[in-house]
Amino acid sequence: MSKIRLGFIGVGGIATGRHIPTFRTFDEVEIMAVQDINQERAMKVANELGIPEVFSEIEDMYPYVDAVVVSTPNKYHAPIAIDAMNHGKHVLCEKPMAMTTEECNAMIEAEEENGVKLHIAYHYRFMKEAIAAKKVIERGTIGEPLVVRVKGLRRRKVPGWGVFINQELQGGGALIDYGCHLLDLAMYLMGEVKPVEVSSATYNHLSRSNTVNEWGQFNRDAFEVEDHVSAFIRFNNGASMLFETSWAANIPEDENHISISGAKAGLDVFDMKVNQADEDLMTTMRIDYIKVDETYSRLQAENFISAIKYNTPLTVKSTEAKEVSKIIEAIYLSSKEQRSIRL
Numbered sequence: 493m494s495k496i497r498l499g500f501i502g503v504g505g506i507a508t509g510r511h512i513p514t515f516r517t518f519d520e521v522e523i524m525a526v527q528d529i530n531q532e533r534a535m536k537v538a539n540e541l542g543i544p545e546v547f548s549e550i551e552d553m554y555p556y557v558d559a560v561v562v563s564t565p566n567k568y569h570a571p572i573a574i575d576a577m578n579h580g581k582h583v584l585c586e587k588p589m590a591m592t593t594e595e596c597n598a599m600i601e602a603e604e605e606n607g608v609k610l611h612i613a614y615h616y617r618f619m620k621e622a623i624a625a626k627k628v629i630e631r632g633t634i635g636e637p638l639v640v641r642v643k644g645l646r647r648r649k650v651p652g653w654g655v656f657i658n659q660e661l662q663g664g665g666a667l668i669d670y671g672c673h674l675l676d677l678a679m680y681l682m683g684e685v686k687p688v689e690v691s692s693a694t695y696n697h698l699s700r701s702n703t704v705n706e707w708g709q710f711n712r713d714a715f716e717v718e719d720h721v722s723a724f725i726r727f728n729n730g731a732s733m734l735f736e737t738s739w740a741a742n743i744p745e746d747e748n749h750i751s752i753s754g755a756k757a758g759l760d761v762f763d764m765k766v767n768q769a770d771e772d773l774m775t776t777m778r779i780d781y782i783k784v785d786e787t788y789s790r791l792q793a794e795n796f797i798s799a800i801k802y803n804t805p806l807t808v809k810s811t812e813a814k815e816v817s818k819i820i821e822a823i824y825l826s827s828k829e830q831r832s833i834r835l
């Protein structure tokens with residue numbers, strides 16, 4: 493294959509802030525086209541970034557591209573990705589994979605039937621701490637993961653742009669937007685585990701009241717999603733996860749935290765530490781330097797390009813991203829029905 497011809501569907505914040513600037517640094521890629529339901533925005537992006545083609549209909553883009561990057565609101569991830577795959581295009585789809593497990597299944601079916609690559613942009617897996625943590629775990633240092641604690645907490649950071657507070661277009665708030673990254677990374681680190689039971693509670697009190705917000709203004713009366721979630725998740729191997737995420741919470745500071753207490757040792761991912769005990773000592777080993785030469789955005793793009801060109805494995809498999817969506821769906825259902833959900 494010569495250059496991979498790439499098209500972008502939905503060219504808002506993440507497409508113009510991450511994907512387009514990153515992919516354009518690769519010699520193997522030719523950025524061909526953009527499409528957005530906001531035609532004015534598509535034209536502006538194409539003009540500013542020197543992208544040759546602008547389309548109002550996605551079908552018209554297909555003859556010009558080998559792969560697409562889907563960065564629309566969550567509601568459109570599945571229909572757009574499935575249509576692109578049915579036209580033989582490889583897809584890098586923003587997270588979450590889709591709104592429901594059923595949609596994820598349909599995406600996986602389209603991927604398999606068309607023999608194309610489907611990558612979900614869970615970019616936390618490409619962070620240097622994640623790469624190092626995966627290595628430590630695969631070396632057997634911590635043994636079987638037992639108890640996993642996950643916190644993706646923001647004190648007052650409701651996204652004030654886009655449609656992030658719209659239930660119909662996004663399918664939820666802090667969990668489906670932000671917590672999903674940490675949930676995905678934690679499950680990736682745990683290895684081949686399946687969730688079997690979820691119990692949770694979701695809240696939306698704080699974002700409806702008029703307190704400060706660090707990420708811009710939004711309409712409090714139109715806030716339809718959750719801003720804080722707590723959950724307990726059981727896995728098929730006996731492991732459990734204590735999970736919490738927020739856009740708004742009355743806590744002293746933001747926190748990105750994953751810790752895994754394993755049968756032999758424990759691991760904190762951000763900042764990285766390995767915690768152990770033997771007969772007479774308890775030790776904590778701090779990881780001071782992790783050799784990773786690229787940014788996570790470039791590593792993510794490189795992984796997608798390499799999978800297309802050389803058939804190398806994708807770091808985020810669609811089947812794994814589906815498990816994350818399954819938990820998200822169960823968290824929302826558990827909170828709504830005030831009961832545990834068996835999966």
Ligand SMILES: NC(=O)c1ccc[n+]([C@@H]2O[C@H](COP(=O)([O-])OP(=O)(O)OC[C@H]3O[C@@H](n4cnc5c(N)ncnc54)[C@H](O)[C@@H]3O)[C@@H](O)[C@H]2O)c1
Nearest residue numbers: 502503504505506528529530563564565566568586587654
């Ligand atoms: N990986 C990350 O860390 C990360 C960060 C931010 C956003 N995201 C994800 O990226 C997606 C977009 O987020 P954003 O911040 O760029 O939002 P945004 O609102 O800035 O951009 C979305 C763009 O999609 C366009 N659009 C809406 N419906 C469309 C449709 N049916 N077809 C084509 N274009 C359509 C909008 O006009 C807009 O230009 C969301 O799924 C979000 O979860 C991921």
